[in-house]
Amino acid sequence: MKMTQEPSLEAFRQEVRAWLEEALTPELKEAGLKKTSVWQEINSAIEWQKTLHRQGWGAPDWPEEYGGTGWSLEQRYVFAEECARANTPGLVPMGVKMCAPMLIGYGTDEQKARYLPRILDGTDMWCQGYSEPGSGSDLASLKTMAVSDGDDYIINGTKIWTSYAQHSNMMFALVRTSTEGIPQKGISFILIDMATPGITIEPIINLEGTHELNQVFFDDVRVPKTNRVGAENEGWTVAKYLLQFERTSMSSIELRRQLQRIERVASQTGMDGRTLADDGDFQRQLSELKIDAMAMEVSEKRVLADLSDGKAPGPVSSLLNFVGSETLQRAEVFAVQTLGYYGIPYELARLEIGYNGPPLGPDDAMPILGAYLNARARTIAGGSSQVQRNIVAKAMLGM
Numbered sequence: 001m002k003m004t005q006e007p008s009l010e011a012f013r014q015e016v017r018a019w020l021e022e023a024l025t026p027e028l029k030e031a032g033l034k035k036t037s038v039w040q041e042i043n044s045a046i047e048w049q050k051t052l053h054r055q056g057w058g059a060p061d062w063p064e065e066y067g068g069t070g071w072s073l074e075q076r077y078v079f080a081e082e083c084a085r086a087n088t089p090g091l092v093p094m095g096v097k098m099c100a101p102m103l104i105g106y107g108t109d110e111q112k113a114r115y116l117p118r119i120l121d122g123t124d125m126w127c128q129g130y131s132e133p134g135s136g137s138d139l140a141s142l143k144t145m146a147v148s149d150g151d152d153y154i155i156n157g158t159k160i161w162t163s164y165a166q167h168s169n170m171m172f173a174l175v176r177t178s179t180e181g182i183p184q185k186g187i188s189f190i191l192i193d194m195a196t197p198g199i200t201i202e203p204i205i206n207l208e209g210t211h212e213l214n215q216v217f218f219d220d221v222r223v224p225k226t227n228r229v230g231a232e233n234e235g236w237t238v239a240k241y242l243l244q245f246e247r248t249s250m251s252s253i254e255l256r257r258q259l260q261r262i263e264r265v266a267s268q269t270g271m272d273g274r275t276l277a278d279d280g281d282f283q284r285q286l287s288e289l290k291i292d293a294m295a296m297e298v299s300e301k302r303v304l305a306d307l308s309d310g311k312a313p314g315p316v317s318s319l320l321n322f323v324g325s326e327t328l329q330r331a332e333v334f335a336v337q338t339l340g341y342y343g344i345p346y347e348l349a350r351l352e353i354g355y356n357g358p359p360l361g362p363d364d365a366m367p368i369l370g371a372y373l374n375a376r377a378r379t380i381a382g383g384s385s386q387v388q389r390n391i392v393a394k395a396m397l398g399m
Contacts, residue, residue, distance in 0.1 A: 032086070036374050094126040129216065139239075142174055151226075155192070163214075165194070185236070189238040202214060255328055292327050318388040339369070347360055
């Protein structure tokens with residue numbers, strides 16, 4: 001892992017910190033505080049993307065030629081740390097973090113010119129059309145068909161667990177263009193305008209009680225072949241490349257953000273005049289999670305260093321995926337335990353931006369139960385932990 005030490009790094013941290021203090025409106029701060037999922041409340045996510053774009057910081061991980069910042073690895077990590085410290089809103093990751101790197105790697109010049117600027121400035125909102133009923137972990141068994149018709153494909157089928165499809169104007173999807181040979185060889189990668197006639201979206205309410213997920217139906221949906229990324233029947237290669245970015249996240253920063261919230265809750269004085277932070281068992285569990293966060297950070301920086309050198313994350317992204325998701329689930333359980341009686345009521349309405357009803361507990365307690373409920377899906381979304389372990393065993397250990 002190539003790591004450089006820049007004497008100006010602390011000055012950069014102070015610059016970011018000062019800008020965040022100025023840029024974060026009360027509404028954006030509230031949105032960041034109330035975030036319970038990888039998905040941010042949509043209006044706040046869009047506003048935050050536009051704010052970052054105006055500053056020129058909308059896509060720190062992109063190459064400079066496409067609108068990236070040109071920051072070093074350490075600067076990008078410092079920026080992420082300061083955003084976590086300031087409780088900034090999240091961004092909808094499907095565009096900036098997933099679709100854009102895929103287009104940079106596999107898209108045509110025309111596709112890059114059309115879509116990358118619209119992702120960067122928040123004009124386009126993307127969703128992912130991968131999973132289907134019966135084709136989740138076994139994604140290669142997907143059945144949504146795209147039949148050639150002149151310069152177009154006609155698509156019929158359905159996608160499920162489609163996060164934020166109700167807010168998206170674009171989808172990147174896997175469709176079957178051939179039934180010959182092995183299943184992976186008959187799949188193509190295609191970009192779909194969600195306003196195309198024949199698309200129907202049905203909501204799925206998750207365990208948290210919120211509408212993040214959907215099932216999307218395609219009934220004779222006509223999509224131009226110019227929207228295909230990569231060669232026909234070779235979409236599996238493109239999809240695997242994109243999944244490396246989906247499965248590569250800065251979980252250590254998200255974990256530390258949650259641990260900071262836990263520490264603030266634990267510092268509240270109880271009726272007996274003591275705090276939970278004084279308890280030895282609490283400190284032991286907190287220290288174990290902090291150590292895990294440090295170990296995750298080192299691994300994440302290795303991946304970011306490879307990305308800086310133009311290398312794809314490879315199978316280590318699967319390792320980070322299941323270690324990060326399982327550790328974050330442990331932290332969510334610990335957070336609920338820290339709440340004690342405050343963890344019993346679930347104030348879903350209080351998580352709405354602008355809610356001004358009476359509080360039932362400290363502000364830091366608000367998102368914890370919702371985050372715990374939402375986190376139950378972490379070890380399934382993006383590929384189950386069992387599937388990720390199989391990938392690591394095969395690709396890294398040769399088993």
